[in-house]
Amino acid sequence: MALSLTPPEERARRFASLHTHGFVRVAVSTPRVHVADPTANAEAILAQARRAAGEGVDLLVYPELSLSAYAIDDLHLQDALLDRVEEALARIRDESTDLPCVLLVGAPIRRNGRLYNCAIAISRGRILGVVPKIFLPNYREYYEKRWFASGHGIVGEDLLIAGDVVPFGTDLLFEAEDLRDFVFHIEICEDYWAPNPPSIRGALAGALLLCNLSASPIVVGKSADRHVLTAAHAMRCMAAYMYSAAGAGESTNDLSWDGQAVIYEMGDLLVESERFAREPQLTVADVDLQRLRLERMRTPTFNDAAAFEGHPEQEFRRIRFEHRPSFQDLGLRRALRRFPYVPNAQDRLDADCYEAFNIQVHGLVKRFESTPGDRMVIGVSGGLDSTHALIVAAKACDWLGLPRTTILGFTMPGFATGDDTKANAWTLMRALGIEAAEIDIKPTARQMLGDMGHAFSKGEPVYDITFENVQAGLRTDFLFRLANQRNGFVIGTGDLSELALGWCTYGVGDQMSHYNVNSGVPKTLIQYLIRWTVATGQFDEATGRVLTAILSTEISPELVPADASGAIQSTQAKIGPYELNDFFLFHTMRYGQPPAKVAFLAWHAWRDAAAGRWPANFPAGARNHYDLATIRHWLERFLVRFFQTAQFKRTAMPNGPKVSAGGSLSPRGDWRAPSDAVPHAWTADLAAIPTEEPVWKP
Numbered sequence: 242m243a244l245s246l247t248p249p250e251e252r253a254r255r256f257a258s259l260h261t262h263g264f265v266r267v268a269v270s271t272p273r274v275h276v277a278d279p280t281a282n283a284e285a286i287l288a289q290a291r292r293a294a295g296e297g298v299d300l301l302v303y304p305e306l307s308l309s310a311y312a313i314d315d316l317h318l319q320d321a322l323l324d325r326v327e328e329a330l331a332r333i334r335d336e337s338t339d340l341p342c343v344l345l346v347g348a349p350i351r352r353n354g355r356l357y358n359c360a361i362a363i364s365r366g367r368i369l370g371v372v373p374k375i376f377l378p379n380y381r382e383y384y385e386k387r388w389f390a391s392g393h394g395i396v397g398e399d400l401l402i403a404g405d406v407v408p409f410g411t412d413l414l415f416e417a418e419d420l421r422d423f424v425f426h427i428e429i430c431e432d433y434w435a436p437n438p439p440s441i442r443g444a445l446a447g448a449l450l451l452c453n454l455s456a457s458p459i460v461v462g463k464s465a466d467r468h469v470l471t472a473a474h475a476m477r478c479m480a481a482y483m484y485s486a487a488g489a490g491e492s493t494n495d496l497s498w499d500g501q502a503v504i505y506e507m508g509d510l511l512v513e514s515e516r517f518a519r520e521p522q523l524t525v526a527d528v529d530l531q532r533l534r535l536e537r538m539r540t541p542t543f544n545d546a547a548a549f550e551g552h553p554e555q556e557f558r559r560i561r562f563e564h565r566p567s568f569q570d571l572g573l574r575r576a577l578r579r580f581p582y583v584p585n586a587q588d589r590l591d592a593d594c595y596e597a598f599n600i601q602v603h604g605l606v607k608r609f610e611s612t613p614g615d616r617m618v619i620g621v622s623g624g625l626d627s628t629h630a631l632i633v634a635a636k637a638c639d640w641l642g643l644p645r646t647t648i649l650g651f652t653m654p655g656f657a658t659g660d661d662t663k664a665n666a667w668t669l670m671r672a673l674g675i676e677a678a679e680i681d682i683k684p685t686a687r688q689m690l691g692d693m694g695h696a697f698s699k700g701e702p703v704y705d706i707t708f709e710n711v712q713a714g715l716r717t718d719f720l721f722r723l724a725n726q727r728n729g730f731v732i733g734t735g736d737l738s739e740l741a742l743g744w745c746t747y748g749v750g751d752q753m754s755h756y757n758v759n760s761g762v763p764k765t766l767i768q769y770l771i772r773w774t775v776a777t778g779q780f781d782e783a784t785g786r787v788l789t790a791i792l793s794t795e796i797s798p799e800l801v802p803a804d805a806s807g808a809i810q811s812t813q814a815k816i817g818p819y820e821l822n823d824f825f826l827f828h829t830m831r832y833g834q835p836p837a838k839v840a841f842l843a844w845h846a847w848r849d850a851a852a853g854r855w856p857a858n859f860p861a862g863a864r865n866h867y868d869l870a871t872i873r874h875w876l877e878r879f880l881v882r883f884f885q886t887a888q889f890k891r892t893a894m895p896n897g898p899k900v901s902a903g904g905s906l907s908p909r910g911d912w913r914a915p916s917d918a919v920p921h922a923w924t925a926d927l928a929a930i931p932t933e934e935p936v937w938k939p
Contacts, residue, residue, distance in 0.1 A: 249928035252837060257570035257935040262838045263531025265299040265423050266574060267450065268342075269483055269502035271514060271522040272303065274490030276310045277322060283308065283329035285521065290333075290340055292523055297571040298342045299423065299564065302452045304487040305374075305430050306358060308348040311456035312492040317349050317356065317388040326350075330361060330368075331403035338366035341565065343415070345427060347454045352400055352409065355390040360427045360454045361402075362415055364562045369415055370408040371400050374429035375439055382458065382496060385431075396556065411439060414448050414557045417564035422530035424559075425450035430457060433470060433484075444478035445546055446553040449533045451478060457486040458496035464516065467501060475505040479536045479543060481528040489519050504528070507536070511575060527575040535833045570935065576854065577846040580820065581827040582766045582901050583856050590857050594773040597766065597900050598633070601758045604898030605637040605732070608756045616729030620720050621650045621670055621677075622799070623662030626759055628669060628791050629767045630734040632774060632784075633758045635673045648675040649727055653682045653719060655712040657799045657810060665791050672784040682715045689715070702802075709800040713746035717753060724755070733757025733895060738764040740894060740906045741826045742816050742879070743887025752890050760897030761905040763826065764819040768792060772858060816882070817875035821847070821867065825879045827903045830912060836876060837929035843872045873930050880923045889916035 247255075255261040270289040275281035286303060293301045305311055308326050316322055326348050337344060343364045350359040350371060357373035373392025377385040392411045400409035417423035426443030433440060433453050440451040451474070457467070467484060475482040481504065488500020502514035502524040511526035537543045547553065578585050584593035609617065617634050621627045631650065638645045652666040670677035689711050691698035697708055720731045733754025735745045740760060745752040759767065771792055775785040796819070801810040813819060824843050828834045834842070846853065850866040891906045891914075904911035 252929035253931045255568040256841065256929065256931050258568040259527055259571055259573055260420060260566040260568050262841045263422060264527045264529055266297050266525065266527050266571065267300045267483055267504060268293050268298040268523050268525040269302050269485045269504060271485065271488040271500040271502055272307065273521050274310050274487060276492050277313045277316050279308050279325040279329035283332050286333060286346060287336055289521055289523060290337065290342065290344055293342050294340045296525060298525060300343045300425060300450065302345045302454060302483045302485050303347055304485045305347045305454045305456040306349060307346055310491060311487055312494065312496060323349060323351055327403055334363050334366060334368055334403060337363050345452055345454060350402065356388060357392055358385065358389045358429060360429055362427065368402065368405050368407045369562055370413045370560045371402065372411060372413055372427045374432060375411055376431040376435045378431045408558060408560055412557050413560055414443060414446055415560045415562065418561050420564050420566050422449055422534050423564060424448050425452055427452050429453065430455040433474060438474065441478060442550060442553040444480050445550055446557040449480055449530045450528065451480050451482045453484045455484060455486050459499040464499065464501055468503065471503055471505050472508050476508040479507060479533055479540065481506045481533065525574050527573055531838065532832050539833065573845045577842060579846045580765050580856055582763045582823055582903050583769045585856060587857050591777065594770055598770055600898050600900045601633045602636045602640060605633060605756065605758050606640055609637065609641065612730050614729045616727050617648045617732055618720055618724040618727065618729040619648060619650055619732045620716055620734065621652050621666045623666035623791060625767055625791065625796065626734040626736050628788065629771055630732055630758050631669065631673065632780065634732055645674045646676045649723065649729060650675045650677045651680055651720065651723065653680045653716045655682050655686065655800065657802045659799060659809060662794060662799060665787055668787045672787055680719055682712060685715055686711050704801040710746045710750060712800050713750045717751060718749050730755035733897065734759055736762050736764050736767055737906060738819055738823055740891055741887065742822060742882045743890055744816055745890060747890050754895050757895050757897035760894060761900035763823045765823045769856065776858065817878060820865065821872065821875050822879055825876055831903045836880060836923050836926040840872050840876055840930045844869050869934050873927065877924060877927055880920050884918055884920035884923055888914050888918065892916050
């Protein structure tokens with residue numbers, strides 16, 4: 242049954258399976274090579290195939306000419322050898338009947354008085370098709386045109402091999418009938434070193450997996466070249482790219498071999514083999530085919546490229562096969578980022594944080610230069626968002642060569658403002674050297690509540706949304722009027738996470754400003770950027786100390802007084818942990834993943850705090866974990882807030898810079914949506930998430 246037609250209850254039963262969520266498990270095999278010995282090579286290939294089957298691999302790619310060995314020169318032209326190749330191929334076909342993975346094997350193949358360097362696709366006892374190499378290197382150490390004919394222009398043909406008539410040509414795509422998006426294209430070694438790799442047309446025709454059977458002798462620096470080509474090609478084609486190079490056992494008459502295997506998904510390296518290994522290697526990763534398809538859907542340039550190429554899908558033959566995925570729990574062989582907005586690579590950490598912070602700074606610099614006013618007005622609460630906006634403004638002043646007294650900071654205590662946050666606000670403003678002041682909004686708020694006849698004005702402890710928004714609105718109202726009075730403009734502080742959840746007061750409230758430097762930065766990234774500014778000494782030690790203190794405070798709007806136990810109003814208790822909400826937001830907005838898939842990813846990323854990588858310097862005491870029930874609970878609330886209740890606030894949001902490739906919520910940028918939509922299509926998908934924790938089998 243096709244995944245799109247699978248009932249929710251069946252999808253819930255299969256929830257723990259990677260196949261349910263658009264993944265396939267792929268692998269690159271580097272068997273030990275036996276020079277000019279097809280029988281021994283077939284045994285090595287089958288041994289790796291059985292190992293891959295035991296690990297749940299769906300697609301297994303071997304090196305170029307893996308049945309004969311690559312560096313055998315004129316032995317390629319000996320019929321005795323080629324007969325043994327065909328016998329070995331028949332054996333692999335016959336012994337693959339009970340193997341669940343598709344095998345891509347390299348071999349020299351005879352046809353019409355010519356010899357071709359080919360890749361052969363084999364699935365469950367069937368040769369699906371044979372693809373000849375197009376670009377034959379004939380320079381430096383390469384002499385392939387001495388032995389092989391190019392497959393260029395061979396389309397629509399068949400081949401008799403090992404007793405079977407099978408499709409032959411460069412026009413083949415292979416597609417599973419029973420696993421959505423499992424579509425792959427094959428090219429061989431030099432094909433992807435060419436200016437116009439054949440896999441470009443394969444991708445434009447619909448292949449999401451691009452496979453390269455390569456031999457590729459190693460010289461100093463070539464490994465880095467392979468990484469550059471593979472990463473760029475996978476990114477450009479919005480595909481996964483699997484690359485295999487021959488390894489130990491190949492002839493070293495004049496060359497050496499490192500057995501490099503890499504798997505990329507778009508620009509991300511999923512896994513790489515150990516190079517120069519003496520033992521056979523299996524390099525395994527789970528590829529998100531759904532993510533790739535959705536990325537192509539949301540990028541019209543991909544379709545334009547296909548149209549400009551004459552729609553290659555009309556030229557390719559789709560060779561369909563029954564894959565029969567088990568839908569068992571195989572775990573997930575893939576690194577997942579708990580914090581998809583936060584820089585994750587240690588070697589890129591400083592550069593990425595510098596870039597994110599300066600996108601905000603220079604956005605504000607340009608807006609300040611373009612605005613008639615000469616002051617920046619900002620409300621400083623002592624919380625994360627206003628703190629981050631303030632240090633961005635301070636750095637903007639430094640860039641502009643202006644005194645930091647250009648910034649007018651106002652702390653505006655209300656009915657629930659805590660002593661610690663108020664003290665932190667004052668300490669920070671003084672440390673940064675801005676012009677600071679305090680306006681107590683409580684008298685004005687009492688007047689307004691009294692004029693409205695609100696119960697609070699009569700001494701009743703009623704802390705409803707009106708009570709909260711009177712305070713939030715007054716703060717913003719004061720800021721706008723102060724900006725009028727002082728010839729300035731209001732810098733917004735609300736972040737991307739709050740915009741996603743609608744956790745901001747509309748109109749004359751924290752939803753509005755003249756320019757919002759934080760609108761493209763989620764809460765988790767703000768926390769991390771503040772830590773980075775401290776760690777890298779962006780400000781002096783006094784500022785660093787107060788920034789560290791602010792990071793340790795409870796996230797709270799401080800609009801409702803503490804309860805009888807002294808507990809203050811907690812934002813995350815109301816709307817859920819920001820680290821989960823940011824995870825939901827990224828995968829929902831950036832890639833359009835369905836809720837059950839988002840829950841599956843979150844479950845793997847967050848269920849075990851001891852597993853996987855945490856961002857560098859992340860506090861050990863803040864390393865949380867969540868079970869599936871908790872993830873499902875907060876995901877449901879996220880979906881309602883994001884798709885139904887919050888969009889009208891985003892439709893009218895002020896200008897602010899996009900910071901992350903994860904996107905912004907500006908209606909002029911990454912996200913356009915109606916304000917009167919309902920979330921039913923998304924909440925219905927929650928039925929595919931089981932109510933009980935699946936028993937995980939690592």
